[in-house]
Amino acid sequence: MNKSRRSFLKTAGISAFALSSGIAEPANEAYAKLAPGRYTRGETALTAKRWAMVVLTREFKTPQDYEPLIKACHSAHNVPDIAGRQNIKWLWLDAYAHVFPDDMNSHLDEYTRAASYPLLCNHCSNPPCVRVCPTQATYKMEDGIVAMDYHRCIGCRFCMAGCPYGARSFNFMDPRPHLANPAPNPTFPTRMSGVVEKCTFCAERLAVGRFPACVEASDGRLLFGDLENPSSDVRKALANNYSIRRKPSIGTQPGVYYII
Amino acid sequence: MLEKLLTAQKRYYVWLLFLLCVITGCGLVYLQQLREGLTVTGMNRDVSWGLYISQFTYFVGVAASAVMLVLPAYFHHYKQFKRMIIFGEFMAVAAVIMCALFIVVDLGQPQRMLNVMLHPTPNSVMFYDMLVLIGYLGLNIVIGWTTLEAERLDTDPPKWVNPLIYISIIWAFSIHTVTAFLYAGIPGRHYWLTAIMAARFLSSAFCSGPSILLLLLLIVRRLTSFEPGGEAVKTLTTIIVYAMCVNVFFYLLEIFTVFYSQIPVHEEPILFLFAGHDGQLSWVSYWMWVAVGMAFLSLILLIPPQWRTNPTLLPVALVMLVAATWIDKGLGLLIGGFTPNMFETVTPYMPTGREIAVALGVYAVGALVLSLLWKIALSVKKDVNAFSD
Numbered sequence: 147m148n149k150s151r152r153s154f155l156k157t158a159g160i161s162a163f164a165l166s167s168g169i170a171e172p173a174n175e176a177y178a179k180l181a182p183g184r185y186t187r188g189e190t191a192l193t194a195k196r197w198a199m200v201v202l203t204r205e206f207k208t209p210q211d212y213e214p215l216i217k218a219c220h221s222a223h224n225v226p227d228i229a230g231r232q233n234i235k236w237l238w239l240d241a242y243a244h245v246f247p248d249d250m251n252s253h254l255d256e257y258t259r260a261a262s263y264p265l266l267c268n269h270c271s272n273p274p275c276v277r278v279c280p281t282q283a284t285y286k287m288e289d290g291i292v293a294m295d296y297h298r299c300i301g302c303r304f305c306m307a308g309c310p311y312g313a314r315s316f317n318f319m320d321p322r323p324h325l326a327n328p329a330p331n332p333t334f335p336t337r338m339s340g341v342v343e344k345c346t347f348c349a350e351r352l353a354v355g356r357f358p359a360c361v362e363a364s365d366g367r368l369l370f371g372d373l374e375n376p377s378s379d380v381r382k383a384l385a386n387n388y389s390i391r392r393k394p395s396i397g398t399q400p401g402v403y404y405i406i
Numbered sequence: 407m408l409e410k411l412l413t414a415q416k417r418y419y420v421w422l423l424f425l426l427c428v429i430t431g432c433g434l435v436y437l438q439q440l441r442e443g444l445t446v447t448g449m450n451r452d453v454s455w456g457l458y459i460s461q462f463t464y465f466v467g468v469a470a471s472a473v474m475l476v477l478p479a480y481f482h483h484y485k486q487f488k489r490m491i492i493f494g495e496f497m498a499v500a501a502v503i504m505c506a507l508f509i510v511v512d513l514g515q516p517q518r519m520l521n522v523m524l525h526p527t528p529n530s531v532m533f534y535d536m537l538v539l540i541g542y543l544g545l546n547i548v549i550g551w552t553t554l555e556a557e558r559l560d561t562d563p564p565k566w567v568n569p570l571i572y573i574s575i576i577w578a579f580s581i582h583t584v585t586a587f588l589y590a591g592i593p594g595r596h597y598w599l600t601a602i603m604a605a606r607f608l609s610s611a612f613c614s615g616p617s618i619l620l621l622l623l624l625i626v627r628r629l630t631s632f633e634p635g636g637e638a639v640k641t642l643t644t645i646i647v648y649a650m651c652v653n654v655f656f657y658l659l660e661i662f663t664v665f666y667s668q669i670p671v672h673e674e675p676i677l678f679l680f681a682g683h684d685g686q687l688s689w690v691s692y693w694m695w696v697a698v699g700m701a702f703l704s705l706i707l708l709i710p711p712q713w714r715t716n717p718t719l720l721p722v723a724l725v726m727l728v729a730a731t732w733i734d735k736g737l738g739l740l741i742g743g744f745t746p747n748m749f750e751t752v753t754p755y756m757p758t759g760r761e762i763a764v765a766l767g768v769y770a771v772g773a774l775v776l777s778l779l780w781k782i783a784l785s786v787k788k789d790v791n792a793f794s795d
Contacts, residue, residue: 232450232451276529281518302532311594312748
């Protein structure tokens with residue numbers, strides 16, 4: 147009895163100190179931003195009606211040209227390096243036949259066939275992963291980004307069965323031992339065992355006025371912008387070039403375009 | 407009625423003890439999975455569901471199959487089923503509990519599973535699956551217990567239970583339909599994206615579930631001299647034969663559409679299941695061909711009435727039928743759905759020893775629940791002289 151009273155007073159005292167001294171300020175601020183209906187974007191945030199990406203594949207000559215992009219992404223998001231098939235991938239490369247299996251023909255020109263293409267979450271307009279998630283741990287934001295709440299995810303992996311692009315990874319094990327210590331980016335959360343993760347289109351960077359890590363590392367070879375804005379880079383590139391998307395026939399409306 | 411559990415033969419308690427030992431042993435493996443993560447399983451980035459979810463699917467079917475006794479008994483007043491109906495209902499209870507456990511052991515963060523209720527998501531089929539399974543569990547516990555109590559007291563069951571029974575009949579169809587919708591609505595999984603999935607699930611459930619029930623009742627008859635009734639067994643076997651014919655027919659419909667249309671992405675999963683990849687048979691291919699063989703053999707033994715009434719041939723045919731449907735739904739369904747993967751390449755999957763151990767633990771829990779409930783039912787039947795004709 148005595149002990150719990152003492153610990154109550156202690157907690158109350160520390161809380162009062164924290165509130166009056168401003169230590170609790172960041173916590174209050176985070177709550178205000180997350181509370182429904184009271185969310186406002188920061189003044190420097192980049193905004194769009196529908197974020198989209200265009201990959202200028204011909205500007206990348208070798209698979210090595212993509213390496214800095216992958217490195218930038220994986221270190222910005224503390225993506226662990228796990229060997230084997232229980233690995234985590236946010237941005238990775240594969241061959242034409244695997245990226246665009248519907249478009250494959252036996253006489254495709256050698257260059258297109260042999261090249262590597264970057265793969266990431268397509269941030270679909272009509273995402274099956276969001277449709278199937280039983281807890282809304284994966285959800286669509288108003289700017290078209292398909293986001294994840296790692297703390298709500300129960301790890302049922304229905305989204306992985308649902309995603310037609312294999313864009314999602316599950317943490318089969320604790321990812322932290324597979325990261326450098328300290329983690330490459332202390333401002334982005336590391337994940338725990340048993341949750342699903344994927345590319346976020348760098349929503350956390352857009353919120354502070356920065357382009358996605360891969361776009362920044364691409365020297366203008368990845369375009370990123372508002373698909374609803376006719377004067378955006380992505381719209382101009384799409385207007386002037388022939389572009390394709392992955393598995394267009396299943397109606398998911400991917401937000402990643404490839405100019406071949 | 408729980409006191410019935412206290413008066414049993416020694417071998418019954420030895421059996422319970424054996425199950426408890428299995429549950430403990432396998433439970434320790436599950437604890438290891440909790441600590442290390444699902445990395446202890448054979449699942450991977452491309453084959454992200456495996457043995458656990460396939461067993462869940464199979465046992466939803468077993469649970470739903472109780473309706474093959476309840477429907478004739480209550481809609482058609484087929485009295486011969488009345489004596490064994492309770493065993494079907496209690497088997498459904500055990501099966502739903504197994505389903506729930508198979509989902510729990512498959513979750514990466516099981517302690518968060520109530521998020522499904524805290525954040526109800528009507529666009530997710532899994533949300534409805536949870537609802538219908540909980541509802542079905544409740545219905546069968548209430549109906550089974552109340553009707554058994556009435557039998558013990560030699561009265562009619564209370565009137566309020568009748569609407570519940572009619573609801574449970576519709577409900578049984580719903581649980582397996584919703585489970586099929588988990589698969590059949592996913593774009594890009596070609597093996598699953600077929601409107602006949604729910605119909606296939608139901609037909610496979612309605613032959614395999616009653617077969618398991620009948621096999622277990624034959625064992626019970628040998629152990630306790632409980633007589634399910636010759637006429638009832640004959641009728642149930644007929645139901646099993648029709649359901650299995652429909653099940654095989656539905657699979658052949660699938661084969662026709664896939665191979666006559668010759669759409670590669672639809673052909674590939676079935677080709678992988680039966681012929682492997684790159685000229686190399688996969689381990690699952692052997693199982694699939696065994697399933698085909700057993701499916702047809704069981705039909706050959708079950709279709710002629712003089713064979714399916716033969717007391718030696720019947721159990722053999724039922725075992726083959728259960729094995730065939732289990733391989734189709736308990737292995738082929740999941741592996742075919744994930745192979746080839748989303749990049750049109752093949753990622754192999756094979757359950758690990760620890761994964762199989764955890765699944766066996768869930769089986770043992772099901773067997774324990776079933777043993778407890780059936781013991782109560784058998785004791786009540788013995789007391790009121792409803793043990794044999």
